[in-house]
Amino acid sequence: MLRKPFDPHIPIYVQILAAFQRALARGDLTPGERAPAVRDLAMTLVVNPNTILRVYQQLEAEGFLLTRRGLGTFVTADAEVLSRLRTRLADAAATTYLEEMEALGFSREVAVERLAHVPRPVPREGDE
Amino acid sequence: MVAVETRELSKRFASRWALRGISLSIDRGDIVGVLGPNGSGKSTLLKLLAGVQRPTSGLISVLGQTPGQDTKRRSAYLPEVDHYYPGMTGRRAIRFLGAFFPGFDSHLALRLLELMAVSPDEAFGSLSRGHRARFKLALALARQAELVLLDEPLGGIDVLSRERILHAILHEYRVGEQTIILATHELHLVEGLFDRVVILKEGRIVLAAPADQLRSQWSHSIEGIVREVCA
Numbered sequence: 001m002l003r004k005p006f007d008p009h010i011p012i013y014v015q016i017l018a019a020f021q022r023a024l025a026r027g028d029l030t031p032g033e034r035a036p037a038v039r040d041l042a043m044t045l046v047v048n049p050n051t052i053l054r055v056y057q058q059l060e061a062e063g064f065l066l067t068r069r070g071l072g073t074f075v076t077a078d079a080e081v082l083s084r085l086r087t088r089l090a091d092a093a094a095t096t097y098l099e100e101m102e103a104l105g106f107s108r109e110v111a112v113e114r115l116a117h118v119p120r121p122v123p124r125e126g127d128e
Numbered sequence: 129m130v131a132v133e134t135r136e137l138s139k140r141f142a143s144r145w146a147l148r149g150i151s152l153s154i155d156r157g158d159i160v161g162v163l164g165p166n167g168s169g170k171s172t173l174l175k176l177l178a179g180v181q182r183p184t185s186g187l188i189s190v191l192g193q194t195p196g197q198d199t200k201r202r203s204a205y206l207p208e209v210d211h212y213y214p215g216m217t218g219r220r221a222i223r224f225l226g227a228f229f230p231g232f233d234s235h236l237a238l239r240l241l242e243l244m245a246v247s248p249d250e251a252f253g254s255l256s257r258g259h260r261a262r263f264k265l266a267l268a269l270a271r272q273a274e275l276v277l278l279d280e281p282l283g284g285i286d287v288l289s290r291e292r293i294l295h296a297i298l299h300e301y302r303v304g305e306q307t308i309i310l311a312t313h314e315l316h317l318v319e320g321l322f323d324r325v326v327i328l329k330e331g332r333i334v335l336a337a338p339a340d341q342l343r344s345q346w347s348h349s350i351e352g353i354v355r356e357v358c359a
Contacts, residue, residue, distance in 0.1 A: 008319050008349030011340035043298045046291075047320035048159050050303065051340075 012047055016055045024064055024075065025086040032077040035065055130189075131156040131275055131307035132177060137186035139172050146172040148331045150186070156274075157304040159321055161339070162311040163354050164328035170311035171208055173328070174279045177309065178205035191274055201229065203275035206268040208283060210260055214253025218246060221267055229271055236300075237270035243299065244292040258289030265293050269300045278310045282318065290317050297321070315351040325350055329358045 006015055023029050038056065042049040056073055059065040063081055067073045076082065101111035130153055137150040147169045154160050162170045175181040176188060179195030190199040212221055222237045241248050244262040246255070252263060265281050281297075282290050294317060301308060312318060325342065327335040334357045335342070339350055346353050 006320060008351065009343060009347055011343045012320055013340050014344075038303065039298065043295055045320065046294050046298070046317060048323055049298065049301060050157070050159070050323050051320070053303065 006045075006047075013051050013054055016045070016047070016051065017058060020055060020059060021064070021085060021089060024059075024082055025089050027082075029075045031075055031079045031082060033075045035073040035075060037072060129156040130154065131158070131191060132309070133187075133189045134176075135187040137173075137176065137188060138184050139169075139176060139181065140184045145331050147176070147183075150331075150333055152326060152333065152336055154307060154309065154324070156307050158323040159301065159308045159310065161315075161318070161322040161325040161350070162309060162328065163313070163315070163325055163350070164334075165313055165358050167330075168313075168328040168358070169331040170313070170328055171279050172331075174205070174277045174309065174311050175207075177275075178203065178277050180205065180207075199275075201231075202273055203277060204268045204271035204273035205277045206264055206279060206281055208279040210252070210264070212252040212264070214251060216252050217250060218248035218252075218263060218266070221252070221263075222248070222270070225267060225270075231272050233270050233272055236272070237266055240266035240269055240296055240300070244289075244296055258285040261285050261289055262292055262296075265296060269296060272300075272302075274306060276306060276308045278308065280312055281310065282312055282314060284314075287317070294318065294321065315349075315354065319350050322350070327354055327357055334358070 006012055029035065035056070036044075038049050038052045042052050045052075056065055056067070060067060060073075063078075064076055064085065065073050066076060098108060098111055101114070102108070106114065132154040133152070135151050137147060138145065139147040150169075150173065162173060164170055172181070176183055177190055177195065179190070179200050188195055191202050193199050216224070218237075218241050222234050225237075226232045226234050238248055241263070244266060246259050246262045246266065252260060255263060261281060261283070265278070268276065268278065281293055285293075297308070298321075310318075310321070319339070322339045324336070324338050326333060335353070342348075342350060342353055348356070
């Protein structure tokens with residue numbers, strides 16, 4: 001789920017929350033699937049289990065996860081909720097791009113047109 | 129609930145003040161990093177909390193009591209120095225500790241040694257530094273204490289041992305119940321473990337806050353923040 005190690009300059013909670021949301025949006029975790037146990041994920045990422053718990057609580061509050069007493073934490077079975085998340089994250093990424101282009105003095109039309117000509121990044125050694 | 133509280137805690141050795149005016153409060157269930165360079169007072173603070181030394185002045189409350197027999201029973205302290213006889217094997221140490229501490233879980237101790245790939249039949253003195261650190265940690269965690277005080281559990285050991293030790297800590301940590309206070313001057317791989325950090329310099333607290341709050345305020349790693357405030 002997290003392909004890169006943490007950036008220690010950014011709150012770990014923020015990074016795990018964002019990675020989890022991306023995993024849900026991409027479908028790495030599917031509707032109704034069981035989410036990793038808090039301790040397992042804490043050990044995998046070598047982070048405090050309390051941090052994972054806070055992430056799960058936030059995702060629960062947003063309706064993406066639900067905890068069933070004694071059974072564990074599950075991804076919502078409502079595919080519509082996950083699809084809305086995917087749209088929300090895509091909109092956020094596109095907005096960031098457009099704002100940056102606007103700051104560089106490009107019109108929205110030019111910015112959109114430019115996307116078709118962006119060279120693909122050359123994969124670096126060690127990347128998946 | 130508060131696990132540890134100190135008020136104006138000070139400790140003097142002969143003419144040198146090791147700690148001065150330490151006031152802090154640690155919530156039950158938190159994993160707290162006590163950070164700072166060598167000689168900043170980390171070990172002294174842990175010794176006072178463990179009840180193996182007494183403060184020169186100030187107040188300490190550990191699990192609601194002044195450190196003493198009862199708090200020693202309810203907390204596990206891993207000192208920085210090697211405190212096992214060189215000839216003692218893991219198996220014998222486990223039997224020995226089981227006689228002292230009613231809550232000591234011998235099966236868990238053996239499991240932890242196995243988890244960290246330490247043979248229970250090898251003598252402590254013949255283990256490598258990294259394996260001695262694993263040995264000490266397995267026995268400290270097997271106490272299943274409410275408060276775990278770890279003084280430099282990762283001091284000067286190889287990366288593999290570090291990973292094993294961190295995994296063992298996370299494996300046994302009882303979320304929300306157990307309080308872990310870990311003193312270290314090396315932060316590699318450890319940053320993600322802490323709810324809060326307390327940074328000491330020359331015996332005083334220079335910074336004490338939730339780890340993520342500091343990252344967010346400083347846009348810096350905890351390691352970088354320690355370097356900056358202790359420079």
